[in-house]
Amino acid sequence: MSEDTKVQAELRTSFGKGFARRLRAAGKIPAVIYGHGTEPVHVALPGHQVSLIIRRANALLELDIEGKQQLALVKDVQKDPVHQIIEHIDLLVVKKGEKVSIDVPIVVTGESAAGTIVNLDAATISIEAEATHIPENIEVSVEGLEEGAHITAADVVLPKGSTLVTDGEVLVVAIAVPAAPVEDEEEAPAEEAAAADEAAAE
Secondary structure (H helix, E strand, C coil): CCHHHEEEEEECCCCCHHHHHHHHHCCEEEEEEEECCEEEEEEEEEHHHHHHHCCCCCCEEEEEECCEEEEEEEEEEEECCCCCCEEEEEEEEECCCCEEEEEEEEEEECCCCCCCEEEECCCEEEEEEEHHHCCCCEEEECCCCCCCCEEEHHHCCCCCCCEECCCCCCEEEEEECCCCCHHHHHHHHHHHHHHHHHHHHC
16 A cells, blocks of 8 residues: 555535535535444545545555544546546545455557558456556557457456456457548549549550
């Protein structure tokens, strides 16, 4: 665990939209921690620090709740659709060594063969990984791949200790050739006619 994921959480006993608004005005984010058969715990988190941490997918927080340490995985972030202000965060209790199922973003690396395009069919895949070793993303190389090449979930190289949850036959990346623009096809006969005119003139 890195220092930037250590978060001081305050227990909160007041609820409701009005209280949540006051919390956010004070630079804090309302959150609830649940899981492992425990009663949900309502806390307030430091807004700026947590906003930076949750930019990473599947962020893991090392919470300090009144002196008690608790690992928690960010499961859901609710944002205001207009202002994109974080309104609430759901956190899942996890234990060191425990495996959790998460959706991990796919990042395409490399360049496919000249003239081809890369279609990303699955932006994420589901894997099971140890709670303290969750990858931020999984890289898939398309270096030199030709038209018609496919990469399925089963082809993706997973981080050590992780196992695939997504169906192995799910298409992740497909290499194709872009369709010719319509206007190019219309211009072709005109170019051929011009070439024929030049040939006749000679």
